[in-house]
Structures are given as structure tokens and as C-alpha cells.
């Protein structure tokens with residue numbers, strides 16, 4: 150596939166057509182193209198998304214589909230009225246396929262040429278797409294071929310030659326240094342855990358720490374998930390880790406003036422004779438003890454360790470965790486909207502703003518103190534769930550659990566459950582891992598925080 154910038158139009162020409170009489174920020178865009186005999190036209194699928202960026206992303210993505218639907222191989226685009234970077238990004242992202250394991254998979258040989266624009270714009274769009282696609286690749290990889298150690302290896306390979314410092318703690322380091330959450334969750338698997346860090350230094354200031362949940366497979370542990378509950382999709386429980394690592398990749402490719410440290414606790418949550426048992430009590434990195442009432446609420450245990458580690462080791466200006474954490478979040482907001490919670494309203498606002506500008510929308514959920522008592526334990530400092538059968542406010546309670554491991558640092562928690570994995574192609578989103586959060590967090594790193 151080729152997406153590039155050219156100086157003149159040729160052959161089949163496409164352009165955005167504003168078909169909404171009112172214009173403004175809620176425009177609908179359709180895509181028109183003219184060949185010698187035929188006029189092609191289609192409405193871009195993702196219309197009425199907020200603002201110009203959404204329209205241009207949709208246009209770029211719609212154009213890719215347009216070629217496929219009409220069996221066309223090459224199109225020139227009149228870029229008038231488009232945000233060029235977003236249009237190029239939309240075209241590129243929509244072309245993504247995870248075809249690695251399909252022996253008959255053939256890449257689409259299509260070319261999309263956008264008229265006029267700087268090479269810088271093209272480079273920027275390509276860098277963002279590469280970051281998103283790396284997150285998708287990691288997210289889509291089956292658990293059988295991406296253990297924690299293999300995840301680390303894949304990241305090291307990808308970052309070769311880039312100005313990003315990679316750090317790895319293995320199971321021995323983790324045990325010695327008291328990462329009781331990560332060790333506890335990982336000990337049921339034959340594939341031992343890792344803690345991966347990727348540090349990008351572009352400004353020399355205090356970093357933004359990005360913590361991502363990396364459960365390479367979540368069976369539920371001894372609280373085994375049922376066969377009809379989507380267990381076969383649980384290779385995607387590592388998408389938070391894939392996303393935060395890919396944000397540092399994007400920052401390095403874009404040479405952003407920002408400091409980022411991505412921290413990815415990587416574990417496989419499996420049932421075995423050595424696995425964590427319901428009722429066990431673990432001591433986390435922070436020193437706090439947790440009564441584990443349900444081994445399927447494991448993401449918060451490894452995040453607890455990583456959040457405490459991030460604050461102690463890196464003194465970040467802000468702390469953001471990204472996790473496919475709760476089914477309740479999917480029930481509340483569906484897959485197209487991420488949930489955001491936090492202890493600092495300015496940070497939450499910055500994330501919501503960055504999400505709006507990149508069409509990765511977030512909706513804030515509260516963290517009310519009066520629910521905190523639900524996590525009180527009689528046997529330890531805190532318990533990881535309220536109890537079996539308690540189904541209320543699961544996304545919020547998970548957020549409140551994480552809050553226990555954050556001190557004064559401005560912190561936000563992004564629950565991307567459902568958003569991380571798409572069942573079908575739609576606009577620039579390809580079926581499979583979506584990389585949801587990569588573009589908004591890159592935007593945040595680029596524009597800066599107000600905390």
C-alpha cells in the first residue's frame with residue numbers, strides 16, 4: 150500500500166464533498182470520484198464525528214474502503230477542506246490487517262496520492278500510524294506466541310536504533326524487590342512475568358509515567374472464566390501494555406519534546422497447582438497487603454505494583470494507567486468510548502480534550518470516597534473485589550482500588566475494556582486490536598499537560 154503526497158492530480162480524482170447544508174463542526178462528508186465514464190460516490194461511514202479531525206480521519210479511511218469496494222487500485226485526492234495529516238492517517242490506519250498467520254493473506258496493492266502538503270505532514274502521519282500499528286500487532290498476537298519474555302523481545306527488536314531506553318526486570322528481580330502483585334498473578338504460569346520499561350527523553354523534564362496492563366493471557370486463574378464468556382479473546386488483555394509502549398515509540402519517531410516512561414507489567418494469569426488461590430493474601434510493592442477474593446481481578450494487582458514503582462522510581466509529573474480492566478466499563482460506555490477516572494481534574498480534562506481532538510473519546514466516571522469502604526478487608530489492608538456476586542459499579546470500584554496505590558502524584562486511570570478490541574472493521578478501526586489510547590496519549594504528550 151502506498152499513501153503519499155504528490156504535486157499534481159492524475160487519473161481517478163477523489164474529493165471531499167460537504168453535503169450538510171449547515172456546515173460547521175457537525176458536517177457530513179461524502180466522497181466523490183470521477184473516472185472517464187463513471188461517477189463514484191459514497192458516504193463516509195463515520196460521519197458527524199466531532200470536528201474537522203474526525204471528518205478528515207473518516208474521509209481518509211473511507212477512501213481506502215472506496216478503492217476496495219470499487220476494485221480500484223489508485224486514486225489522487227484533492228486535499229481541499231481536509232486536515233491532511235488526519236486524512237493520510239485515516240487512509241493508512243484503515244489499511245491495517247493482521248495477516249501474519251493467514252497463509253493466503255495478500256496485502257492490498259492500492260495507492261492513494263494526496264495533493265500538496267509538506268513531507269513533514271506525511272512523516273508525522275506515518276509515525277503515528279506506525280505507533281498505532283505496533284500496538285495493534287502486539288495486541289493481536291496470540292498468547293501462545295507472545296509470552297511476557299517474547300513481548301519484551303518483540304519490543305527490543307522494534308526499538309533498535311531509536312532513542313528509547315529499555316529496562317527489564319525478570320522474575321528473580323521482581324521477587325527480590327517485592328513485586329508481590331506481579332509475582333502473585335504470574336506464578337500459576339510456566340511463562341514467568343516481566344516488568345518492561347521504555348523511557349523516552351525529549352525534554353529533560355520530569356516524565357509523564359504511562360502504566361499499561363500487560364496480561365498476555367487472562368484465563369481468570371483459579372476463578373477460571375467460562376467457555377462462553379469470551380475467554381478466547383483474552384490474549385487482548387495485554388493491550389494497555391501494548392499501547393503505552395507504542396506511545397513511547399510514537400514519541401521517539403515524532404521526536405516529541407516530551408519525557409515519557411512507559412511501564413508494562415507482563416504476566417500470564419493461569420490456573421495451576423502453583424497459582425494464586427482465592428482468599429490468598431499478597432504483599433504489593435507499596436507494602437500494602439491485599440486479600441485476593443477473586444483471581445480474575447488480577448489486572449489491578451499488577452497495576453498496583455507498577456503504579457507504586459512508577460512513583461518511587463521516576464518521580465513523574467503525572468501518572469496515567471491504561472488497562473482493559475472491567476466488563477462493567479463496557480456495559481456503561483460501550484466500546485467506542487473510553488472511561489477516565491482520576492485524582493486531578495486538570496489531568497482528566499487534558500485527557501478528555503486530547504481524546505476529542507483525536508476521535509478517541511473518553512467519558513469521566515467519578516471516584517466517590519463513599520464507595521471506598523466496600524474494599525475494606527478484615528484480613529488484609531484491602532481486598533481486590535467487594536465479594537462474589539457483587540456486581541455494582543465495577544469500573545469505579547476498580548478505579549478506587551488503584552487509587553489506594555497513588556500518593557500525591559496527579560493520576561488518571563483509563564479503562565479501555567471493549568475499546569481495545571474491535572469485532573469488525575469500521576472507519577479507520579480494523580477488526581482486532583485497535584490501539585485505542587495511543588493517538589490520544591501522543592496528542593497529550595505533544596500538547597503538554599495542565600496539572
Ligand SMILES: [Zn+2]
Pocket residue numbers: 367369444445446447448
Ligand atoms: Zn481477569
